[in-house]
Amino acid sequence: MREIVNKIRLTGKTAVVTGGHSGIGRGIVEAFAQAGASNILIAGRREELGNRAAAEVAGEHGVNCAFYRADITAAADREALIGEAVSRFGRIDILVNNAGITHVENAEDISWESWRRVMDVNLDSLFFLSQAAGRVMIKQKGGCIINVSSNSDRLVMTPQRQTVYNASKAAVSMMTKCLAYEWAEHNIRVNAVSPGYIQSDILPEGVSKDGKKFRDVWTGMIPMGRFGYAEEVGAIVLFAASDICPFLNGSVILADGGYHLT
Ligand SMILES: NC(=O)c1ccc[n+]([C@@H]2O[C@H](COP(=O)([O-])OP(=O)(O)OC[C@H]3O[C@@H](n4cnc5c(N)ncnc54)[C@H](O)[C@@H]3O)[C@@H](O)[C@H]2O)c1
Secondary structure (H helix, E strand, O other): OOHHHHHHHEEEOOEEEEOOOOOHHHHHHHHHHHHHEOOEEEEEHHHHHHHHHHHHHHHHHHOOEEEEEEOOHHHHHHHHHHHHHHHHHOOOOEEEEEOOOOOOOHHHHHHHHHHHHHHHHHHHHHHHHHHHHHHHHHHHHHHEEEOOOOOOOOOOOOOOOHHHHHHHHHHHHHHHHHHHEEEEEEHHHEEEEEOOOEEOOOOOOOOOHHEEEEEEHHHOOOOOOOEOOOOHHHHHHHHHHOOOOOOOOOOOEOOOOOHHHO
């Protein structure tokens, strides 16, 4: 039988993780480092935090981990990021599209600008970064893309109002399936993880100054009675990114502590 367990290791692989310097992204980078990824490039806008995170990961796990400053909404930054990864490491085995923003506002009040901002970060940038990495992966005849979506790709999370965020994540999950279909012939797997509430910078303060109130309400809605941890999402992304499951393609893996059951 095909050997399984050691396939979870990322030895020799190069990964790019957007927003890998905080929250869920940091959990993903930690998981990749623990799995022995050879090169990890954290991409994001926050230079000081990024350099610190990269140094900590490199120091703790003895892997090559660096930060590259990039705003994923800027076309030039996206191209430069992919170019940097290729010129430094020669290839990109794994792209994790993790960077994202949230937005809570009643539907009747959302401005064009707010709508575009969320779609720009969560959806448009994710597609065009995937396209840039996909072109590299097509040439190198293989690769793997993992998108961080949300359980709000299918659920109307309550009581907060977040139409634009939910719509962006629904599109991310559908785009994951489309790219998986198109690029399967190039040996590129595209999958997504849809987390529920995860303890991170986005929560609870990012959602509302009155975050405590939301937090208690949300916790009560999760059968497991707690938020998830970044490393729990990291473990799923590692599973999808590794060679342990080569038949996993076009899947959107839901991990929300059972929130969707109620
Ligand atoms: N925390 C949750 O409960 C939860 C649940 C489901 C999905 N998610 C998703 O997980 C992902 C990570 O979020 P998080 O919870 O870790 O929050 P976070 O705020 O810690 O992480 C988001 C990261 O994206 C980066 N980012 C934002 N805009 C960017 C841009 N234009 N260019 C480059 N980087 C940019 C931020 O600097 C940050 O590092 C997001 O896509 C989010 O929608 C989070």
